[in-house]
Amino acid sequence: MSHIQDISVVNLLISFSILIIPLAGFWYFRVGLAKATVIALIRMVVQLSAVAVYLEFIFRLNNPFINLAWVFLMILVGVFTTLKRSNLSPRLLAFPLIISGITSLVVIDAFFLGFIIHLPYVFESQYFIPISGMILGNAMNHNIVGLNAYFDGLVTNQNLYYFLLINGKSKRAALNPFIRQAMLKALNPMVANMSVMGLISLPGMMTGQILGGNSPSTAIRYQIMIMVAIFTGCSINLMLSIIFGNKVAFDAMGGVKRNIFRKEKA
Amino acid sequence: MSLISTSKLCKSYNGKVLFNNLSFSIEKGDKAVFVGDSGTGKTTLLRMLLGIVAADCGSISYGNQELSRMSVDKIRKQVAYLPQGVDLFANTGEELLYLLGLDFSSVSQNMVRLLLSESAIKQQFAELSGGEKQRLVTAIVLGLNRPIIFLDEPTSALDANAVNALMSLISDNPELTVVSTSHNPLWVEFCNKKITL
Numbered sequence: 001m002s003h004i005q006d007i008s009v010v011n012l013l014i015s016f017s018i019l020i021i022p023l024a025g026f027w028y029f030r031v032g033l034a035k036a037t038v039i040a041l042i043r044m045v046v047q048l049s050a051v052a053v054y055l056e057f058i059f060r061l062n063n064p065f066i067n068l069a070w071v072f073l074m075i076l077v078g079v080f081t082t083l084k085r086s087n088l089s090p091r092l093l094a095f096p097l098i099i100s101g102i103t104s105l106v107v108i109d110a111f112f113l114g115f116i117i118h119l120p121y122v123f124e125s126q127y128f129i130p131i132s133g134m135i136l137g138n139a140m141n142h143n144i145v146g147l148n149a150y151f152d153g154l155v156t157n158q159n160l161y162y163f164l165l166i167n168g169k170s171k172r173a174a175l176n177p178f179i180r181q182a183m184l185k186a187l188n189p190m191v192a193n194m195s196v197m198g199l200i201s202l203p204g205m206m207t208g209q210i211l212g213g214n215s216p217s218t219a220i221r222y223q224i225m226i227m228v229a230i231f232t233g234c235s236i237n238l239m240l241s242i243i244f245g246n247k248v249a250f251d252a253m254g255g256v257k258r259n260i261f262r263k264e265k266a
Numbered sequence: 267m268s269l270i271s272t273s274k275l276c277k278s279y280n281g282k283v284l285f286n287n288l289s290f291s292i293e294k295g296d297k298a299v300f301v302g303d304s305g306t307g308k309t310t311l312l313r314m315l316l317g318i319v320a321a322d323c324g325s326i327s328y329g330n331q332e333l334s335r336m337s338v339d340k341i342r343k344q345v346a347y348l349p350q351g352v353d354l355f356a357n358t359g360e361e362l363l364y365l366l367g368l369d370f371s372s373v374s375q376n377m378v379r380l381l382l383s384e385s386a387i388k389q390q391f392a393e394l395s396g397g398e399k400q401r402l403v404t405a406i407v408l409g410l411n412r413p414i415i416f417l418d419e420p421t422s423a424l425d426a427n428a429v430n431a432l433m434s435l436i437s438d439n440p441e442l443t444v445v446s447t448s449h450n451p452l453w454v455e456f457c458n459k460k461i462t463l
Binding site: 159160162163164165166167168169177251252253254255 | 316317318319320335338339342343345346347349350351356365366367407410412416
């Protein structure tokens with residue numbers, strides 16, 4: 001395999017010129033997305049450039065404490081973004097979600113990095129940080145959908161919850177329909193995505209490895225492993241977030257606390 | 267000793283006083299109904315008795331046991347509850363039976379008494395009329411065979427025949443205690459205890 005062809009900064013800047021096509025389309029059809037697109041692009045460039053700088057630094061140090069601190073920071077950012085995007089109370093749910101994030105990551109990293117890839121040093125920054133980041137990034141997206149569906153369902157369809165609870169079901173059984181719905185909404189798209197992988201979607205990790213000079217078979221093995229890791233990590237994270245969240249989301253009479261949302265629902 | 271009693275209950279919602287110093291008692295076998303204009307707190311009061319909504323002041327007792335975080339689970343094991351908006355529950359009556367862990371045999375007789383065909387249990391709720399849905403869920407709730415039953419507007423979607431069928435079914439069990447809300451004069455007349463809000 002040949003080494004990857006580097007992209008110069010000048011060429012990267014020139015690549016932005018092709019954006020004139022979608023931007024012209026937005027202008028022509030009065031989509032009103034041009035300003036948001038430009039802002040998003042600027043943010044992406046700034047954020048990724050910053051990541052490049054500190055990842056270079058972190059990779060050079062390769063210190064387990066710094067690597068752990070970095071992953072913990074990613075968990076915190078993921079949790080607070082999830083809570084903000086799902087309109088849920090950080091005061092009530094931040095701690096349960098942080099514990100869920102840590103637990104799911106410990107399980108996945110220990111299993112895949114320690115047992116499957118068999119790394120002699122599990123905190124090796126080259127593996128530990130990007131794989132943890134992929135799992136956390138995906139878990140965040142699916143948690144936003146799942147937790148929002150769960151708590152929103154409990155509030156908007158509280159008749160069903162109280163119907164089951166008062167008519168003799170345990171709290172756990174009364175919550176089951178809502179947990180099922182949340183899991184389906186959050187994880188169904190990932191199942192669908194896995195089923196067409198390679199046919200109508202070429203995953204980023206595999207493409208990146210091939211571009212980086214690895215053989216397609218190695219890239220595909222990594223891709224399969226990371227998909228299993230992401231799916232398992234997201235499922236564990238969502239289940240634990242709901243289980244731990246349930247510990248703080250209900251009052252003593254079994255009702256959903258009204259302040260579970262940042263802005264209370266009517 | 268009364269089966270259910272309240273002492274000096276009060277509740278406000280959004281700054282509006284719904285009721286104040288409300289005390290009443292319900293005996294075993296009573297058919298009680300909360301009456302009053304819309305927005306006077308009938309459903310809220312029913313939900314307070316079930317521990318869904320907290321009172322601002324006062325107390326609720328079941329026998330000699332005060333409704334509290336310690337006793338709520340135990341008390342809920344003695345009651346059944348039919349809320350409003352029954353169409354939000356599930357896709358079919360069969361699914362509802364499954365969720366409640368009930369057998370069809372425990373509700374089939376109630377369905378017939380409430381003028382429903384047994385096949386309604388398998389029909390999608392979306393295919394049933396409002397009255398059929400209400401009768402079906404009522405039949406299921408009665409099938410739980412609890413000594414106290416809470417019915418929130420149980421006749422809101424029923425015609426006179428169906429209301430009579432429901433009253434006849436409930437009358438057959440003099441031991442059954444009913445706590446309800448209603449605007450329906452037939453139902454209000456049927457109940458022996460009226461609590462006006």
